[in-house]
Amino acid sequence: GDSVxxxxxxxxxxxxxxxxxxxxxxxxxxxxxFWYVQYPGEGLQLLLKAxxxxxxxxxxxxxxxYRKETTSFHLEKGSVQVSDSAVxxxxxxxxxxxxKTIFGAGTRLFVKA
Amino acid sequence: SQTIHQWPATLVQPVGSPLSLECTVxxxxxxxxxxxxxxxGRGLQLLFYSVGIGxxxxxxxxxxxxxxxxxxxxxLSSKKLLLSDSGFYLCAWGEGSNQPQHFGDGTRLSIL
Numbered sequence: 001g002d003s004v005x006x007x008x009x010x011x012x013x014x015x016x017x018x019x020x021x022x023x024x025x026x027x028x029x030x031x032x033x034f035w036y037v038q039y040p041g042e043g044l045q046l047l048l049k050a051x052x053x054x055x056x057x058x059x060x061x062x063x064x065x066y067r068k069e070t071t072s073f074h075l076e077k078g079s080v081q082v083s084d085s086a087v088x089x090x091x092x093x094x095x096x097x098x099x100k101t102i103f104g105a106g107t108r109l110f111v112k113a
Numbered sequence: 114s115q116t117i118h119q120w121p122a123t124l125v126q127p128v129g130s131p132l133s134l135e136c137t138v139x140x141x142x143x144x145x146x147x148x149x150x151x152x153x154g155r156g157l158q159l160l161f162y163s164v165g166i167g168x169x170x171x172x173x174x175x176x177x178x179x180x181x182x183x184x185x186x187x188x189l190s191s192k193k194l195l196l197s198d199s200g201f202y203l204c205a206w207g208e209g210s211n212q213p214q215h216f217g218d219g220t221r222l223s224i225l
Contacts, residue, residue: 032211043119043203043216044157051211089157094211099145099164101207101214105156 002027006090006104013080014112021075021107023064023090031092033057033066033073038087038106047075047088085111115140119204119217127225132177132191134220136204139185144206146187147214148179151201163187199224 007022025033032051036044048057053068062077073090087108093101116139126132138144148160159172161179169179176195180188187204201221205214 032213034213036216041219041221043205043219044214046213046215049213093207093213099162099207099210100159103157108154 002031002092002102004090004092004102004104006088006107009087009106009108010110011107012110012112015082016079017111019075019077019080019084019109021088021090021109023073023075023104025071025073025090025092025102027071027092029094031094033064034091034093034101035062035064035073035075036089036091036103038089040086044089080109080111082111082113085109115206115215117204117206117215117217119220121220122218123221123223125223125225126194128196129193132189132194132198132222134189134202134204134222136187136189136217137185138187138206141185141206141208143184145209146181147205147207148187148189149203149205151203151219153200157203161189194224196224198222 003026005024034049035047037047038044048059050057050066053066056065064073064075087106089106090104091101119136145164147162149157151157162170163181177191201219203219204217207214
């Protein structure tokens with residue numbers, strides 16, 4: 001079945017550092033791909049999405065490109081802030097899972113001032 | 114715009130007591146509804162989802178149940194809570210396949 005694999009955390013960076021969180025997926029069809037962010041004690045929020053190959057999703061300085069050839073959707077940000085400290089989830093939907101979304105395990109990011 | 118409400122925000126219950134968590138969505142019709150559980154420091158576990166009134170799909174056999182009495186209301190219940198039911202419970206709604214899900218603020222459930 002479909003699956004999502006994210007790099008294990010925690011990831012610890014200094015403020016203004018470059019961020020990459022790797023995400024790869026397994027799917028036989030053409031799913032949509034998402035990144036969600038979860039701040040402490042809160043629910044998940046949609047950060048960005050991409051619906052087809054080579055699409056780039058972007059929001060709040062974060063970017064991710066739907067790479068079908070490498071089945072990847074890596075999250076990047078050029079300069080992180082302390083306020084970016086959170087857990088980030090990669091996810092896919094719309095494939096064989098029907099109405100369900102398949103989430104990765106999440107990657108915790110700590111940003112130090 | 115669409116909003117999702119989930120309550121209570123926190124709940125402390127003794128082992129063996131019943132549970133009822135409620136979730137309502139505003140601003141959309143016939144949403145798909147989901148209940149997830151998140152153990153401390155862990156990922157999301159899908160518990161139930163519903164594509165319409167009275168239609169419930171269970172993902173994990175356990176002592177929890179879900180009901181959808183109205184189009185935009187989703188309830189998570191238990192007759193007798195176990196210690197292992199502790200966790201952070203999240204309700205979400207979505208418009209369908211290939212669409213993102215939108216989450217409530219969650220209920221932190223502690224079982225004593």
